[in-house]
Amino acid sequence: MSSRDGGMTFLSRGFVGRRDARRDAGRLPPGQYDVGDGFPVLSAGPTPRTAPEDWDFTVTGEVDGPVRLTWQEFQELPREDVTVDIHCVTKWSKFGTTWSGVALDTLLGLVDTSAEHLLAYCDGGYTTNLALEDVADGRAWVVDRFDGRPLEPEHGGPARLLVPELYFWKSAKWVRGLYLSGTEEPGFWETLGYHLRGDPWLEQRYAGD
Amino acid sequence: MTVESRRLDGNAAAGRLADVFAFDATVARTRCGGCGTTAPLGAHHVYADAPGMVVRCLVCEAVVLRIVRTPGHTWLDMSGTAALDIPDGDPS
Numbered sequence: 001m002s003s004r005d006g007g008m009t010f011l012s013r014g015f016v017g018r019r020d021a022r023r024d025a026g027r028l029p030p031g032q033y034d035v036g037d038g039f040p041v042l043s044a045g046p047t048p049r050t051a052p053e054d055w056d057f058t059v060t061g062e063v064d065g066p067v068r069l070t071w072q073e074f075q076e077l078p079r080e081d082v083t084v085d086i087h088c089v090t091k092w093s094k095f096g097t098t099w100s101g102v103a104l105d106t107l108l109g110l111v112d113t114s115a116e117h118l119l120a121y122c123d124g125g126y127t128t129n130l131a132l133e134d135v136a137d138g139r140a141w142v143v144d145r146f147d148g149r150p151l152e153p154e155h156g157g158p159a160r161l162l163v164p165e166l167y168f169w170k171s172a173k174w175v176r177g178l179y180l181s182g183t184e185e186p187g188f189w190e191t192l193g194y195h196l197r198g199d200p201w202l203e204q205r206y207a208g209d
Numbered sequence: 210m211t212v213e214s215r216r217l218d219g220n221a222a223a224g225r226l227a228d229v230f231a232f233d234a235t236v237a238r239t240r241c242g243g244c245g246t247t248a249p250l251g252a253h254h255v256y257a258d259a260p261g262m263v264v265r266c267l268v269c270e271a272v273v274l275r276i277v278r279t280p281g282h283t284w285l286d287m288s289g290t291a292a293l294d295i296p297d298g299d300p301s
Contacts, residue, residue: 043212044259193284206279
């Protein structure tokens with residue numbers, strides 16, 4: 001799932017899907033469609049525009065000494081390039097998106113904690129909750145580049161979360177920090193009917209799914 | 210198209226609010242819990258393309274109201290509304 005699979009060339013009989021649907025029939029989680037080259041922008045508010053000199057990233061909460069990184073300090077952390085499929089709860093999926101950023105393993109490695117949950121907080125007031133086990137071991141990043149270029153504000157720049165194994169509302173735009181906690185505190189959409197975890201392969205869209 | 214150009218006025222929330230309220234919520238005057246601005250709900254800003262509908266204060270952009278439809282449920286958050294002034298209906 002984490003790399004483009006060019007080997008799937010079968011065509012199901014009677015398949016009347018979109019242009020590229022045949023190549024990736026097994027790659028779409030249930031209920032999703034392939035948006036192709038598009039990249040929809042869904043926003044719950046105006047687009048914040050934070051300049052790098054005003055940007056910082058904090059790891060706080062139940063930690064042994066909170067951490068604050070400036071933009072420059074963030075840039076000096078080890079960087080990873082990732083190619084992943086993304087799945088929005090509004091049912092579009094986009095295959096093979098390419099990003100660059102810092103693994104959450106690296107950022108969480110800056111603190112000592114026994115917390116099991118985090119709440120990501122963002123410019124504009126957006127929040128989303130994540131279990132630490134869902135973002136550990138190379139499964140989540142704070143990314144500042146998309147498709148080889150700096151991430152545009154409309155897509156969450158200067159930096160956003162990337163948690164491709166969960167619905168894309170978890171990949172919070174304009175992320176500014178992580179609050180670590182022993183208890184699960186629901187975020188912006190999770191307090192209003194959306195699933196606490198949001199695994200697209202289990203179709204965990206809404207509370208109770 | 211920018212996010213700002215897709216922003217709607219509060220009347221775009223009329224249909225969704227009519228599912229919940231017995232009165233026309235767009236003419237109800239709300240006081241923003243963030244900055245105190247009082248205005249009809251219909252004058253606020255609506256962001257409708259997210260996973261839910263978000264109504265924000267026309268002055269400070271604080272969240273005044275959120276509404277989400279999920280299968281079998283309507284979820285309403287008015288924690289950003291400090292007060293709601295509902296005019297009586299037309300008696301005629």
